[in-house]
Amino acid sequence: MIDSRVNDVIARMDRLAHERVQWEQVWSDIADYCLPDHARFLPGGASAAQARYDLMSQGPSAIERGRVRFDDTALRAVDRLASGMESLVTPQSEKWHGLAVTDPLAPEADDEEKEYFERYRDYMFAVRYNARSGFIGAHQKALRSAIALGTGVVFVEEAMGADAHVVPALYRYLPLSECYLAVDAQGEPDTLFRKFTMSARQMVQRFGEDGVADNVARAADSATEKDRLFTVIHAVQPRADGEGDRRMARNAPFSSLYIDRDNSRIMGTGGFYEFPFVVYYWAPVETMPYAQSPVMMAMADIRGLNAIRKTALRGLQQYLDPPMAIAHDGVMNRPNLNPRALNYNAIDANGRMKIQPILTQQRPDFVQQMIDAERTSVNDSLYVTLFQILMQNPNMTATEAMIRANEKGELLGPAGGKIQQAMGREVERLAGILQRKGALRRGSPLAPPQTLDGRSFGARFTSPLDRLRRSAEGLGIQRTLQAVMPLMQADPSVIDNFDLDMIARLTSEIEGAPQKIMKTVDERDAARAQKQQMQQVQQGLEMAKTGGDAAKNLIPALGQVAGLMGGGGTPPPSGPSRP
Numbered sequence: 001m002i003d004s005r006v007n008d009v010i011a012r013m014d015r016l017a018h019e020r021v022q023w024e025q026v027w028s029d030i031a032d033y034c035l036p037d038h039a040r041f042l043p044g045g046a047s048a049a050q051a052r053y054d055l056m057s058q059g060p061s062a063i064e065r066g067r068v069r070f071d072d073t074a075l076r077a078v079d080r081l082a083s084g085m086e087s088l089v090t091p092q093s094e095k096w097h098g099l100a101v102t103d104p105l106a107p108e109a110d111d112e113e114k115e116y117f118e119r120y121r122d123y124m125f126a127v128r129y130n131a132r133s134g135f136i137g138a139h140q141k142a143l144r145s146a147i148a149l150g151t152g153v154v155f156v157e158e159a160m161g162a163d164a165h166v167v168p169a170l171y172r173y174l175p176l177s178e179c180y181l182a183v184d185a186q187g188e189p190d191t192l193f194r195k196f197t198m199s200a201r202q203m204v205q206r207f208g209e210d211g212v213a214d215n216v217a218r219a220a221d222s223a224t225e226k227d228r229l230f231t232v233i234h235a236v237q238p239r240a241d242g243e244g245d246r247r248m249a250r251n252a253p254f255s256s257l258y259i260d261r262d263n264s265r266i267m268g269t270g271g272f273y274e275f276p277f278v279v280y281y282w283a284p285v286e287t288m289p290y291a292q293s294p295v296m297m298a299m300a301d302i303r304g305l306n307a308i309r310k311t312a313l314r315g316l317q318q319y320l321d322p323p324m325a326i327a328h329d330g331v332m333n334r335p336n337l338n339p340r341a342l343n344y345n346a347i348d349a350n351g352r353m354k355i356q357p358i359l360t361q362q363r364p365d366f367v368q369q370m371i372d373a374e375r376t377s378v379n380d381s382l383y384v385t386l387f388q389i390l391m392q393n394p395n396m397t398a399t400e401a402m403i404r405a406n407e408k409g410e411l412l413g414p415a416g417g418k419i420q421q422a423m424g425r426e427v428e429r430l431a432g433i434l435q436r437k438g439a440l441r442r443g444s445p446l447a448p449p450q451t452l453d454g455r456s457f458g459a460r461f462t463s464p465l466d467r468l469r470r471s472a473e474g475l476g477i478q479r480t481l482q483a484v485m486p487l488m489q490a491d492p493s494v495i496d497n498f499d500l501d502m503i504a505r506l507t508s509e510i511e512g513a514p515q516k517i518m519k520t521v522d523e524r525d526a527a528r529a530q531k532q533q534m535q536q537v538q539q540g541l542e543m544a545k546t547g548g549d550a551a552k553n554l555i556p557a558l559g560q561v562a563g564l565m566g567g568g569g570t571p572p573p574s575g576p577s578r579p
Contacts, residue, residue, distance in 0.1 A: 002264045009235045009259055013193045016180035023290055027149050027176065030295050033069055033302050034078045034148045036062035039175040071309040073375045074302045077382035078295065082143040084387045088412065088465040089419045090139065095125055096463035097427060102456050111520035112449050117457070120446050123439070124430055130167050138173040142280045145176055146419070147382075150293035152280035153179045153192070156429045158436070169433050174277070181279065181289035182237075189279045189289060190254075191237040195261070201226040203260070203267065213263035231261035236276065273436070274429045280422045282415055291418075298381035305374040312367045319364055322357040386411060408468055416465040427459040477503060 024041040031038045040061060069075075090096045099117040100109065109117065128135045142152030153174040159167050174194060182191035198206070200219035209217045219225035239255040252271030260267055281291040295302070324335060327348075335343045335355050346354050379385050386408060439446045481503075487494045501524075508518060519527065 003266050006264050030148050032065045034074045036065040039177040041177045071305050073378050077384050078148050080384050081147050081382050089416050089463050098460045098462050099457050100460040102458045132167045135171040138171040141173040146280035146282045148295045149176055150282050150291035154278040156276050158433045168437050169430055183289045187287040192277045194234040197229045198232050199227045207267040211267045213265050233259045233261050274432045278422050278426045281418045294382050301377045325356045325358050327354040420461050424459045
């Protein structure tokens with residue numbers, strides 16, 4: 001008897017597949033031009049196992065798609081924009097987020113709390129960028145998918161087993177062709193059905209012989225059938241309210257079912273305390289589960305460029321190797337156009353060529369101008385030109401560079417904000433995994449200070465994009481100080497209007513300086529008190545020295561006064577006496 005949950009999952013899977021049919025045609029066209037290595041988009045009702053077998057028999061998808069693509073400008077632009085967004089939002093060379101208390105009305109963190117947040121953040125980055133976690137590859141592929149298709153998906157799975165303390169979280173990129181999404185009332189993704197394939201051997205390894213169907217177990221034991229493919233559905237969705245005990249993973253807020261679609265059998269059940277899929281959006285469409293992309297906006301230019309390039313290649317081939325017009329006189333054979341070949345009877349009695357190329361006034365130079373113009377338009381649509389602004393004039397002043405940076409932050413801020421929203425969910429998911437692994441328990445190096453007990457904290461982004469957004473503040477500070485400098489020459493007390501300590505700390509925050517290079521307020525005040533004490537001691541020594549010199553000069557003067565008082569007259573001249 002088939003479990004009712006199987007029918008429910010398959011029915012909802014079919015509905016989700018039907019709802020995105022129109023998107024799949026657009027995604028398929030985009031993949032032809034921009035993502036040649038992406039898996040093909042197939043109708044929702046198709047068997048994933050049979051589809052994968054058909055695709056494997058056809059060869060790599062990049063080769064097939066290369067036959068309809070005649071220009072790689074869009075392909076390269078997607079890669080460049082993905083690299084640019086990674087360098088702005090999640091650069092591998094920087095700590096692109098910190099941690100802070102989520103309550104916006106909470107007082108500013110003290111120095112102990114800031115140091116703890118930095119320590120916890122560093123550990124999260126060590127886990128995330130561990131070579132075995134798979135974050136870098138999954139993140140880069142999801143960025144490319146979001147830029148080209150509007151939506152990208154990464155599965156953040158909690159690691160189990162002996163090595164879980166070394167690599168607590170595992171990241172895996174999921175092709176959009178396998179993922180069927182749904183969102184809640186706020187437009188946030190909370191449901192994902194993934195349809196993919198597994199071999200019989202893999203299914204037994206993952207779910208055990210007791211968890212799979214009999215024919216799957218027999219296939220896994222067979223030397224010729226162990227790699228036979230089966231269709232699997234992984235359904236993750238919110239658990240019904242009041243269903244089960246949520247303190248256990250099987251009854252966590254999000255339910256998880258692995259279903260053998262071909263045999264209508266549940267192979268595994270479980271749950272997630274957080275939604276385990278990080279969904280990258282470029283430009284979400286209201287409350288729809290999928291988003292639009294800059295490539296969709298530029299598809300007219302991309303198609304036009306591809307058509308022009310195709311025609312140009314054909315025209316260039318005709319220009320370089322034109323067809324020949326040959327006089328039909330019954331004497332001349334087919335001409336040999338190879339280098340140094342001899343063609344008899346190719347000239348008539350008057351010395352005129354019997355063979356003439358057919359030229360239709362092709363203009364390769366004009367076509368190239370059209371191609372360059374279309375390429376510029378595509379690069380503008382995909383922000384490639386924007387990333388080249390600072391490189392075009394490396395000699396610009398610091399103020400000019402800051403203005404340019406502010407403009408770049410304003411243009412890329414909306415798209416970068418959507419990527420950061422996804423990374424915020426990734427931080428929440430990773431933090432939940434680390435907490436369940438015991439990283440924050442009392443006695444652990446990552447145990448929070450008592451001042452943070454009972455308080456929730458989350459990501460606070462400090463990426464180059466955030467610094468670009470705040471470059472206007474730095475520019476305002478710089479311009480204000482430049483305007484005040486002439487006034488200080490007339491009246492130095494003007495500087496008393498500014499809190500120089502706040503300017504120094506705010507500037508270091510805008511520029512992304514690590515907190516550890518800054519002294520705490522107590523350390524700063526102690527250093528100033530010590531410096532002031534040393535200055536007072538130095539002033540005392542100088543006064544003592546000045547007093548000693550004065551005493552030396554005072555002794556002769558007192559002697560002269562005593563002489564005057566004892567002799568009753570003027571003191572004798574200080575020079576030699578005269579006879």
